[in-house]
Amino acid sequence: DIQMTQSPPSLSASVGDRVTITCRASQAINRYLNWYQQKPGEAPKFLIYEATSLQSGVPSRFSGSRSGTEFTLTITNLQPEDFATYYCQQCYSTPFTFGLGTNVEMK
């Protein structure tokens, strides 16, 4: 299985901050990496696909990038509704695997 190592496990930030979350794949996965946002008591929401493409309806303050097997989710100008847990997920090969998540909490 491809392991997805996500960091940090949690972070504290304030409204207006720029937040960066990293996900590293244990082997090459090309650009086949997705990001999801999950709020407490809700199903995850699909944010970014193919490492850098924003899903329809997702605010432009969210962005994704890739450098080899390292992927980054960046949230600029953090908004109150962005406090949540974020997961990366590879879809290069089955079984599809997720990172352990990053909890973005209010400072």
Add this chain to the structure above:
Amino acid sequence: EVRLVQSGTEVKKAGESLKISCQASGYSFVLYRIGWVRQKPGKGLEWLGLINPLDSEIRYSPSFQGQVTISADMSINIAYLQWGSLKASDTALYYCVRHWDYGDSDLSSGMDVWGQGTTVTVSS
């Protein structure tokens, strides 16, 4: 509106069988694979497998192969996840998801629509 609506909360005893469902609406059921994702209390997301409703091709995660069965009935737009003999360790929230294909790989897809989740509690 594209929706996946799952069956309700289940409380079972270890050793019992269970089948939960996921009703799709608002899109052509046979055009998208349906997957299942598990989330244990306070934990992250685990992918169990998926089914192509058009040809019933199924891919399981090795971690769940033999533990669960995924199926679908394209005549009524429903996907299923079932257990033959539940364990306490199966206690979790189970989501069905629609796999939206992108890119040039037959696997590259994002889980773009999620059901509301079915809570399964298994007592020992």
